[in-house]
Amino acid sequence: MTQERVLVVRCxxxxxxxxxxxxxxxxxxxxxxxxxxxxxxxxxxxxxSAVMEFCPRVEVVEPGVCAxxxxxxxxxxxxxxxxxxxxxxxxxxFGVDGRVGIADGMFAALLAAGAATGDAVTFIPPGATPxxxxxxxxxxxxxxxxxxxxHRLGIRTLGDLAGLPEADVASRFGAAGEKAHxxxxxxxxxxxxxxxxxxxxxxxxxxxxxETMAEPLVFAAKALAERMHATLNAKGLTCVRIQVQATxxxxxxSSRLWRHDGLLTAVQVADRxxxxxxxxxxxxxxxxxxxVVSLRLTPDQVVRATGQQLALWGEAVxxxxxxxxxxxxxxxxxxxxxxxxxxxxxxxxSEQVTHRPFGERGELGEKGEFGEKGEFGEKGExxLPAEQPWPGRxxxxxxxxxxxxxxxxxxxxxxxxxxxxSGRCVxxxxxxxxxxxxxxxxxxxxxAGPWPLTERWWDPDAASxxxxxxxxxxxxxxxxxxxxxxxxxxxxxxx
Amino acid sequence: MPDVGxxxxxxxxxxxxxxxxxxxxxxxxVPEFGLLSLALAAGPSADGAWCAIGGIPEAGVLxxxxxxxxxxxxxLVPELGNSWPQVVASLLDxxxxxLFRPPTRASAQVRQRLEATLRRGRGVLLVAGDWPGAQVxxxxxxxxxxxxxxxxxxxxxxxxxxxxxxxGEAGRPRTSWLWLPAEDGTxxxxxxxxxxxDVADDPAAGAATLRVVNGx
Numbered sequence: 001m002t003q004e005r006v007l008v009v010r011c012x013x014x015x016x017x018x019x020x021x022x023x024x025x026x027x028x029x030x031x032x033x034x035x036x037x038x039x040x041x042x043x044x045x046x047x048x049s050a051v052m053e054f055c056p057r058v059e060v061v062e063p064g065v066c067a068x069x070x071x072x073x074x075x076x077x078x079x080x081x082x083x084x085x086x087x088x089x090x091x092x093x094f095g096v097d098g099r100v101g102i103a104d105g106m107f108a109a110l111l112a113a114g115a116a117t118g119d120a121v122t123f124i125p126p127g128a129t130p131x132x133x134x135x136x137x138x139x140x141x142x143x144x145x146x147x148x149x150x151h152r153l154g155i156r157t158l159g160d161l162a163g164l165p166e167a168d169v170a171s172r173f174g175a176a177g178e179k180a181h182x183x184x185x186x187x188x189x190x191x192x193x194x195x196x197x198x199x200x201x202x203x204x205x206x207x208x209x210x211e212t213m214a215e216p217l218v219f220a221a222k223a224l225a226e227r228m229h230a231t232l233n234a235k236g237l238t239c240v241r242i243q244v245q246a247t248x249x250x251x252x253x254s255s256r257l258w259r260h261d262g263l264l265t266a267v268q269v270a271d272r273x274x275x276x277x278x279x280x281x282x283x284x285x286x287x288x289x290x291x292v293v294s295l296r297l298t299p300d301q302v303v304r305a306t307g308q309q310l311a312l313w314g315e316a317v318x319x320x321x322x323x324x325x326x327x328x329x330x331x332x333x334x335x336x337x338x339x340x341x342x343x344x345x346x347x348x349x350s351e352q353v354t355h356r357p358f359g360e361r362g363e364l365g366e367k368g369e370f371g372e373k374g375e376f377g378e379k380g381e382x383x384l385p386a387e388q389p390w391p392g393r394x395x396x397x398x399x400x401x402x403x404x405x406x407x408x409x410x411x412x413x414x415x416x417x418x419x420x421x422s423g424r425c426v427x428x429x430x431x432x433x434x435x436x437x438x439x440x441x442x443x444x445x446x447x448a449g450p451w452p453l454t455e456r457w458w459d460p461d462a463a464s465x466x467x468x469x470x471x472x473x474x475x476x477x478x479x480x481x482x483x484x485x486x487x488x489x490x491x492x493x494x495x
Numbered sequence: 496m497p498d499v500g501x502x503x504x505x506x507x508x509x510x511x512x513x514x515x516x517x518x519x520x521x522x523x524x525v526p527e528f529g530l531l532s533l534a535l536a537a538g539p540s541a542d543g544a545w546c547a548i549g550g551i552p553e554a555g556v557l558x559x560x561x562x563x564x565x566x567x568x569x570x571l572v573p574e575l576g577n578s579w580p581q582v583v584a585s586l587l588d589x590x591x592x593x594l595f596r597p598p599t600r601a602s603a604q605v606r607q608r609l610e611a612t613l614r615r616g617r618g619v620l621l622v623a624g625d626w627p628g629a630q631v632x633x634x635x636x637x638x639x640x641x642x643x644x645x646x647x648x649x650x651x652x653x654x655x656x657x658x659x660x661x662x663g664e665a666g667r668p669r670t671s672w673l674w675l676p677a678e679d680g681t682x683x684x685x686x687x688x689x690x691x692x693d694v695a696d697d698p699a700a701g702a703a704t705l706r707v708v709n710g711x
Contacts, residue, residue, distance in 0.1 A: 322545050325589020326570055329582050339571040341556040353556040358570060396642075396650050397680040398557035400530035404573075430646060446643035448650075470650050476638035476694070478650050492555065494650060495529045495638065 003104035003186065005080065005126065007070040008061070009051055009087060010099045010113035014044045015064030040064070043096060050090045054083060067109065070102055081123050088120040104129040107188040111140055130186040134159025141180050146173065150180075158184035201237075202298035203228045210249045210291025217246075217292055218274045224297050225269035232299060239299035244273050246280070249290030254280045257300060257335065258327070259359040269297070271324075275331035326358040335359075345384040347392045347453060349402050349480065349492045352384075392453050394468065399480055399492035406489035409481060410435045411444075411471075421467045421483045425452045434473055434481075436490055442473035450483065502591060502619055504538035505563055507682040511657060511671050512631060513664040517592070519617040522610065524629035528596055530558060530675055531635055531657060532623050534682045537563035539592045539619070544568070547586040549595035550575040551623060561680030580605045584612045587620065594621040601626065631661040638675070639694030652678045654685050654694050 041063060048066050052058050054077070055068040074080040084100040091098035101112025103124035112122040112132065124132045136158045138150045155161050161169070162185040170178040182188060203224045211217050221244075232238055242260040247253050258264075258272045273295070326338045339355035346352045384390075411419045413429035420428045427450060435441040449469030456462040466484040468491075473479065478494035501516030509515040517523055517539065525532045528551050540546045541563035548554045552573035560566055570590065575582050579598050586593045587609070601609075606628060613620050622629065635655050642651030655675040660668040672685040 319545070319589075322570070322589040325547075325585050325587075328585040328588070329572060332578060332582055332585070333572070333574070333576050337572055337574065337576075339573070341566045341569055341571055343557060343560060343566055349555070349557070353566075355571060394649075397652070397676045397678070398555055398561055400533055400555045400558040401528070401553050402555040402557075404552045446640070446648075447646060448643050448648050449646075470643055472640045472643050472650075476640070476653075476655075478640045478643070478653070494640065494653065495635070 003108075003129065003188075005070040005074070005102065005104060006067055006106050006109040007073075007080070007084060007087075008065065008067045008101045008106070008109040008113040009047070009091065010101070010110070011044060011047055011064045011091070011096050012099065013064075013097050014040045014047070015062070043094065046094055047091055047096060047098065050094070051087060053090070054087055061106075061110070065110070065113070067106060081121065084121040084123065092120075103132065104186060105188045107183045108133055108186060111136060130162065133184060133186055134162065138180075141183065143176060143180065146176050146180055149173075162186075201228065201231055201302065202296055203231070204294055204296040206294045207292055210293045212291040214274060214277055217277060217295060218270050220295055221273035221297070222266050222270035224295065225264075225266035228297050228299060229266060232302070237299075237302050237304060240301035240303060241299075242269065242272075243296075243298040243300050244269075244276055245296040245298070246273075246277060246292050247294045247296075248280075249293055256331065260299070272327065272331070275328050279331040323359075330358065343386055345386040345388055345390050347390050347455065349394070349399055350404065352386075352398075353402075392451070394451070394470070394480065397494070399494045401493035401495065403491060403493075406482070406491050407437055409437070409488040409490045410441075411481065411488045412441075419488075420486060421450050425450050425467055431469070431471065434471055434479065436479075442475060442477075444471050445474050446472040453482075502539040502544060503542045505534060505541075505682050507671070507673055507684045508534060508538070510684075511633065511659040511669050513661075517619040517621075518630065519591075519619060520614045521630040522613065522620045522622060522626055522628070523631045523633065524622045524624070524626040525633050526623075526625070528554070528623035529635070530562075530653075531633060531655075532594055532621060533559040533564065534562050534675065535621055535633070536592055536594050537682075540564040540568055544591035545570070545589065546592045546594065547572060547590040549583060549586060549593060550579065550598055551594070551596050554594075558676070558680070561676065562682060580609060583609060583620075587612050587616050587618050591618045592621060593618065594623065596623040597626075603627075629661060630663065631659060631665045633657060633659045635675070636670075637694055639691050641691060652676060654690055656694075 044064055048058060048060060051066055051068070055073045058066050058068045060066045070080050070083065073083050077083045077086065080102050084102055088098055088100050099113045099120060099122070101109050101115065101122045101124070103109040103112045104126060108124060108129045112124050115122045134157060138147045138155060138158060138161060140158070141147050150161060155164075161181060164181070166178070166181050169181045173180070205220045205224055207220075211220075239260050241257045242264070243255060243257050245253060245255045254276060256276050258269075264272075277292070329338050336357045338358040340358055342354050342356065344352055344354055411431045412433045413419050414432045415429070417429065419431045422428075431444050431447050433441045434444055447469055450467035451469075452465075452467050454465045456464065464484065466482045468480065468482045471479045471481055476495070479490055480492040480494070482489050482491055501514050501518050503516050504512060517535065523535065525535070533554070536546050536548070537559060545568045546564065547570040549572040554571070556564075556566055556569070556571075559569075570586070572582065572586065575595065575598050580601075583593060583595055586595075606626065609620065610628075634657070636658050638653055638655035640650050640653045642648050652674050653676060655673050656670065657673055657675070658668055658670050659665065672687065672690055674683040674685050677683040
């Protein structure tokens, strides 16, 4: 099997201590924390973009090292050595020490680039790779244990190793030995992983002098949206959400994500920018934030455009009017301020209804599809299945008032003593008075309970053990109360 | 032929309201959030209208669904924030019925602005709280639960006396005895014979009871 010709660019000064293949995305996001490393990463990013002038599909192998398949560019530029020389010259312009190696296969090319010849370019002609590898010491295998062992056995070079029968090496040294043998004989088959890099698809408009009027901003937003849509369309892409960022004169920034799903027109995007700016102005009462210095639209979660299918049945179709209203409110109060309820199962009144922010597509369970676990965290609890029986559920009509956070209460008997419930669910005395929070006490005219409920006893953090009561007070109201750890709580009210 | 100028309400509430429903562009007020306000919102929602519930984090959606409210066509805005008049106005642009509790007292100016928005959008504003100038005002005068004894039983249904009055065509007070809720979670008109004696005897409700019985 013939090996692919691979060109490797290695910048020894930019090889950061972090080992292992880092994704280019991680590099771009500045995942390398230390200042010096970050600077090296930034410099290397420039090297990579310079290399990409020669070949668009470049794999970043590890910090300081990138590679691409040499065949195409070599044909275009008229020879492998010519490409290599041009790249070396391009890198030298940044003042970075760059070594270029060309060989059959990635392993050999990496070694060639790392070879400490004085020359910037190490060229191993096609077919000469086994010879080149044969001269390398076994220590290049990046497996110190195996290399040490081979060394003690008198196998000093890859050539020595490659000369042994593969089956014997495999039976003596196992999988690691087999892999080493394959590398040593120039049969490394790891394909290049050259994905086109994550591109910056955002569009920005600067305003100098800062723009204070809404209309020109909205107009600029429309033009920006048109530009962004054109870029996305040309690549056959669409985005799930769009981020609108406005930077104000005083340095503050307003940033908001809007649902896009490839459905918004430029005018609709401009509308959202208008709402967002309105909301910002309303929030910053008093000290005005001044004008806007820059407006930026970034497509978020870019996906391949596959066309849109509108729901035929099932979920009520959100009309444009409702969507506009909901999004205006979201512009004022934030994405999670507008919720759509969903009925589910559960034993407690508070868990039978779950909420999802308006505009979130589909069921809560599908959220993983967008990889947004953290963002809508607490509201995004999965709802419990409604169709299953929930023994221990309070029967009868549901309460109209369900407190999101239970209210503290005091329940006393006729003698004025607090009513307690024992571990065996025996009540100390009939409850006679209920005081909710700091309110006035109400006389209890009817009561039922205790109904014990022990939930999730297997999980110490989520476990709860409660005794629940229904109480009716003299004002005609009914209450759902629970005793837990000796404290009375009002969970819900019926009125 | 149904009146297009009103949003329909559940059958049991029709007799309480002038024109048998919620007049579009009007403000309907209940003094406090409770099942009555959810029951008023349930009719329009069941009929296909979008409803928003604002500033009432404790609204029991399950109870509302039992009354007929469609959760699929409901928006919840649990906290309205400081610029609540703007939020409510935005909700009125999209929803035909907005049930909300003002977080702060509404000034006359704020009320006028919202009422103007309301008339443009032909929706209904259902206020759980004080709203001078509301066209219709409903309140529960007396209520009593059945089913619960002294240490036994469970809540089954609630018999409530509801009075509606207001301005203009709603000026004449109307009274109804309702099961709010009935045992199946819905609202039904209570037969005078079924009204529990202890509720009807409530001194605060005595006069009203007489009116209902006399009026048939």
